[in-house]
Amino acid sequence: xxxxxxxxxxxxxxxxxxxxxxxxxxxxxxxxxxxxxxxxxxxxxxxxxxxxxxxxxxxxxxxxxxxxxxxxxxxxxxxxxxxxxxxxxxxxxxxxxxxxxxxxxxxxxxxxxxxxxxxxxxxxxxxxxxxxxxxxxxxxxxxxxxxxxxxxxxxxxxxxxxxxxxxxxxxxxxxxxxxxxxxxxxxxxxxxxxxxxxxxxxxxxxxxxxxxxxxxxxxxxxxxxxxxxxxxxxxxxxxxxxxxxxxxxxxxxxxxxxxxxxxxxxxxxxxxxxxxxxxxxxxxxxxxxxxxxxxxxxxxxxxxxxxxxxxxxxxxxxxxxxxxxxxxxxxxxxxxxxxxxxxxxxxxxxxxxxxxxxxxxxxxxxxxxxxxxxxxxxx
RNA sequence: UGGGCUAUGGCCAAGCGGUAAGGCAACGGUUUUUGGUACCGUCAUUCCCAGGUUCGAAUCCUGGUAGCCCAG
Numbered sequence: 001x002x003x004x005x006x007x008x009x010x011x012x013x014x015x016x017x018x019x020x021x022x023x024x025x026x027x028x029x030x031x032x033x034x035x036x037x038x039x040x041x042x043x044x045x046x047x048x049x050x051x052x053x054x055x056x057x058x059x060x061x062x063x064x065x066x067x068x069x070x071x072x073x074x075x076x077x078x079x080x081x082x083x084x085x086x087x088x089x090x091x092x093x094x095x096x097x098x099x100x101x102x103x104x105x106x107x108x109x110x111x112x113x114x115x116x117x118x119x120x121x122x123x124x125x126x127x128x129x130x131x132x133x134x135x136x137x138x139x140x141x142x143x144x145x146x147x148x149x150x151x152x153x154x155x156x157x158x159x160x161x162x163x164x165x166x167x168x169x170x171x172x173x174x175x176x177x178x179x180x181x182x183x184x185x186x187x188x189x190x191x192x193x194x195x196x197x198x199x200x201x202x203x204x205x206x207x208x209x210x211x212x213x214x215x216x217x218x219x220x221x222x223x224x225x226x227x228x229x230x231x232x233x234x235x236x237x238x239x240x241x242x243x244x245x246x247x248x249x250x251x252x253x254x255x256x257x258x259x260x261x262x263x264x265x266x267x268x269x270x271x272x273x274x275x276x277x278x279x280x281x282x283x284x285x286x287x288x289x290x291x292x293x294x295x296x297x298x299x300x301x302x303x304x305x306x307x308x309x310x311x312x313x314x315x316x317x318x319x320x321x322x323x324x325x326x327x328x329x330x331x332x333x334x335x336x337x338x339x340x341x342x343x344x345x346x347x348x349x350x351x352x353x354x355x356x357x358x359x360x361x362x363x364x365x366x367x368x369x370x371x372x373x374x375x376x377x378x379x
Numbered sequence: 380u381g382g383g384c385u386a387u388g389g390c391c392a393a394g395c396g397g398u399a400a401g402g403c404a405a406c407g408g409u410u411u412u413u414g415g416u417a418c419c420g421u422c423a424u425u426c427c428c429a430g431g432u433u434c435g436a437a438u439c440c441u442g443g444u445a446g447c448c449c450a451g
Contacts, residue, residue: 160413260391261392
């Protein structure tokens with residue numbers, strides 16, 4: 001992680017992706033203090049200007065300016081709306097059309113932040129690109145970069161970074177990986193950064209705090225249908241399969257039935273019949289899978305992998321990892337992943353991310369979930 | 380139109396004369412760089428309607444109304 005700057009009188013240039021939040025602000029500050037030639041760049045990926053001409057990107061860019069000036073670094077803005085639309089948003093819509101649940105942030109990191117943006121940074125003469133991700137990169141003597149979980153286990157964001165390649169990781173710095181959120185806030189406060197107490201942003205960047213359902217509705221046609229149990233009993237109607245994901249509870253609107261008052265969950269989708277399959281109880285058997293099939297499998301290092309190996313894995317963000325056995329098909333970059341214990345709500349479109357101890361070794365996209373020999377009707 | 384049973388918030392459902400449990404749903408919030416999950420909070424001045432008994436009733440009585448079941 002440390003880079004030797006003393007060899008040359010020319011300081012190593014690092015371009016920091018500044019979002020206008022605390023994390024990236026402190027990232028820039030720390031790198032500046034470490035002696036790098038820091039350049040702050042704000043990425044504009046989405047135009048969210050509303051009827052009143054208010055745009056959160058504009059507001060965020062103002063914060064970037066305040067912070068950059070405070071730290072004493074130059075800052076710029078770069079527009080990737082086109083790239084974002086083509087690489088992330090179109091994928092996002094397509095996945096939803098297919099009844100799957102995409103993870104746009106994984107795609108954004110793979111295609112925008114650590115590709116388009118990285119290329120741009122390199123063109124500015126930077127050696128590295130840095131972001132405020134809670135993850136670590138450790139470099140071997142031979143130059144291999146290893147992606148490690150952030151030390152703040154509660155904030156670890158390697159899940160979203162699983163698709164990064166060795167070439168990308170080689171050019172990346174994550175200064176916050178060593179600390180926890182509290183420290184970051186404290187540093188920002190002590191340095192008097194304008195973003196010190198700014199609320200953490202959550203939600204898909206282009207949707208922001210707005211209602212997810214109405215956002216999707218404005219891009220994809222809604223096709224209402226029935227909510228049915230595995231026995232075919234109609235429980236309610238749904239507004240469109242894309243508004244629901246496996247394991248979801250909210251929004252089903254199914255009340256008590258007399259037999260049991262347990263909540264209901266989405267346990268499957270039937271695209272042909274346009275039916276949402278629902279089941280009662282958090283531990284509904286159809287919610288548990290024994291293995292899955294994934295595609296677009298990639299690894300963070302170029303290390304040769306055996307066809308079959310054991311490791312740990314996560315199927316969703318902020319979930320503790322579980323033991324798995326991976327069966328790779330190197331021909332088409334797919335894999336069958338078996339779980340040591342049945343896993344709940346495995347969702348097509350989401351990422352399966354592999355870990356070897358602290359190291360995030362790679363991952364893929366979940367396509368199909370299975371329960372023993374049966375394919376779960378998840379899409 | 381003989382007999383029996385039940386009517387409590389959007390849905391289930393406690394309550395059995397002492398001043399409306401709980402769950403589900405919904406809504407709001409917390410957590411969260413996806414969606415989701417989880418967690419917290421809010422949700423019947425009123426118990427099908429009308430009378431009556433009582434200091435006091437959702438709880439007892441009478442009469443309606445509605446639904447269910449068994450007999451036709």
